[in-house]
Amino acid sequence: MATEVDVQPDTHEEIMGATYRALCKHGYAHLTMQDIADEFDKSRSLLHYHYDTKEELLLAFVDNIVGYIGDRLAESETEEPLERLEEYVDRFVIEPGEEDRETFALALLELRVQAVHNEAFRERLATHYETNVQTVADIVADGIEAGVFREVDPDATGEAIYTALVGARMYQVTLGAERASRRMRDRLAEFVVDDLLTDGREPADYAGNGPEN
């Protein structure tokens, strides 16, 4: 089996793309190497040359999604902590009709449950989780430093934001609670983001007058 570094960057990306599409279509439980090969433009033997088993391929796939959200945010046009926090939260909303993303979110959840008894998956999913928590914790810390957010514990607040979003998404994809992730976005905006803002905490705001600054 070839290790990840042996795979040509283009081929690696194509294999990861094929795996993502296959997971979006078929979910995790009954996914086969053939399902992934069907999404791969090159030969099935090339896929098997790089990955002997479905498990090896999926481990590489989880490695590959670590930091995905952070990378997208790095491409963002704004450095403003409030806007970046809103962009982060918005990333987790699955809108009606986005069935591919729902199936993919469910596949990740299945992997997470599976991972409890599989050390290799568990380690990688923990890294995935911690990276997503760190990304939002960094935004909160930046906001505090810039004086835009009040002094909170950035790590604990970041963890709560990410975990709440994951919980709402789980509700949406397992029980068909349509728009649950969007409602969570709205509640996070109402309770957490609003509460973080230093100017939102000006007495004048609550007294029904305009903000002072």
Place this chain on the structure above:
Amino acid sequence: MATEVDVQPDTHEEIMGATYRALCKHGYAHLTMQDIADEFDKSRSLLHYHYDTKEELLLAFVDNIVGYIGDRLAESETEEPLERLEEYVDRFVIEPGEEDRETFALALLELRVQAVHNEAFRERLATHYETNVQTVADIVADGIEAGVFREVDPDATGEAIYTALVGARMYQVTLGAERASRRMRDRLAEFVVDDLLTDGREPADYAGNGPEN
């Protein structure tokens, strides 16, 4: 097979207790009728007389946990919305060393993932979910009526509170994020509960003076 109403109340409760203990010990994935029988003080044949299959028994079990949290809260000594909200949130915290509760929470998560492809489980788990959301939504609505909480959407707020707690618990039980459910409790107290309180929104509070009332 006997339907639920045919089962003597005592026997029914004992079977449900045995199922709970078996799930706490063994989880859901590889649970057998024998595991449940091992936790049941009466004969195995009595278990099989009431439930032909593990699936029938587990469906009855999910029916049985619907409203569990609400029933516990109904026994609470207080009618005070703030205290009731705090009791509700505390119910979902799994402390270090509560391995039985962790295994049970994981078993419920496995059931939830399984339920995606099983209409009977899915329906019952949806009822379980909605009942838990309704319980906290009612507390929020009571608090608004009593003037203790500000005017928010009780259903959306209740859903967000419950879903956030479930998300944190999932993080804790699948990835070993110790105390994640306790940290979520603390963040809910800081952001949501604190923000709901009408007296916490008095301008004087934020100006660093004592509350006006």
